[in-house]
Amino acid sequence: METGVYIPIISDYGFKATFGNEADSLFLRVALQALIKSDSPIREVHFDKNAFEALTIDSRSGIFDLSCTDEKGNQFIVEMQLEFAPYFVQRMKFYALHKFNTLVERGEFDYANLPRLYAIAFLEKGILPTASYHTVANLRSEQGEIIDSQMSFITVEMAKFNKQVAEIETDLEKLVYTMKTLHTTEPTQYPAFWNEEWLRRAIDELDTRKMTPEERAYFARVTAANAEAVKAERQKIQEAREAENLAVKTETVKNLLSLGVLSISQIAKTVGVSEDFVLNLSGDR
Structure with missing residues (x-):
């Protein structure tokens, strides 16, 4: 901060x-x-x-x-x-x-x-x-x-x-x-x-x-270390959210495929994924 x-x-x-x-x-x-x-x-x-x-x-x-x-x-x-x-x-x-x-x-x-x-x-x-x-x-x-x-x-x-x-x-x-x-x-x-x-x-x-010069140096080290740690933690959170989102989309595509009502293209548009993503889950590849 x-x-x-x-x-x-x-x-x-x-x-x-x-x-x-x-x-x-x-x-x-x-x-x-x-x-x-x-x-x-x-x-x-x-x-x-x-x-x-x-x-x-x-x-x-x-x-x-x-x-x-x-x-x-x-x-x-x-x-x-x-x-x-x-x-x-x-x-x-x-x-x-x-x-x-x-x-x-x-x-x-x-x-x-x-x-x-x-x-x-x-x-x-x-x-x-x-x-x-x-x-x-x-x-x-x-x-x-x-x-x-x-x-x-x-x-x-x-x-x-x-x-x-x-x-x-x-x-x-x-x-x-x-x-x-x-x-x-x-x-x-x-x-x-x-x-x-x-x-x-x-x-x-x-x-x-x-602050003494030593205190200033220590403060600078702590600040830099915390900034890197927070950045890394936010990256982990972002990756976790992306993995969760992928899991939800995968489950949704599988459910729609099992119904056999929509085409590959329709499923892809509905879920917001590529047709290749749907094809890979359909087993047609």
Whole structure:
């Protein structure tokens, strides 16, 4: 993605420099508190070694993640998804249940004392049939009654967020606005809340004017590697779509041939393929 003075938070580099900043976790702690709608400040977090390394081979194609634990033992999985992902909810469940099983095993199957688990996902595109940009989901009854709150699924669909600076009040709104607009904003257009300590520290990490030569070189390498990875992933998606389209056309041609009603030429025009394609499937060659 294009970068001006500030590196996008929603880039690989930006995500690691802000959410994944082990040396200064203030931004992450305030962000997590806002995301789970807690009145209690998160005073410290411990970063877990990424438990999903073997499961996220495609992480460079627009999925970045981290895992951490707060001082109360609450578990957090935070993910960022840039490409359109209609089945991302399934991915969230896979990660959360993998983490849940790990917690149970570590606790020697003591279900009564399991910590809270929050699976949090930032999605650049919208995928849920909901109006709100921020969704908190738990296991509920048909009447909407909470059955279990030990595991929570939280999604932030940034495409649905459209508040202007004058409308922004909560830390959650400040967070999403910053994630959406920082890299397109000039320093002279700073909203006042960007001077709040938790946001100012994060923004400083993304200010290209304050980067050392080594940081600039690293940023350039990460950007180039991600661009190639995304390009390769899109090529794979395109090839998969073409293969699926070919399979559908093949099945349609076979069905029409079996009916014996249309000529080779008519079938080719109906399905949108060449006559040679139809002939090869008809067995007349």
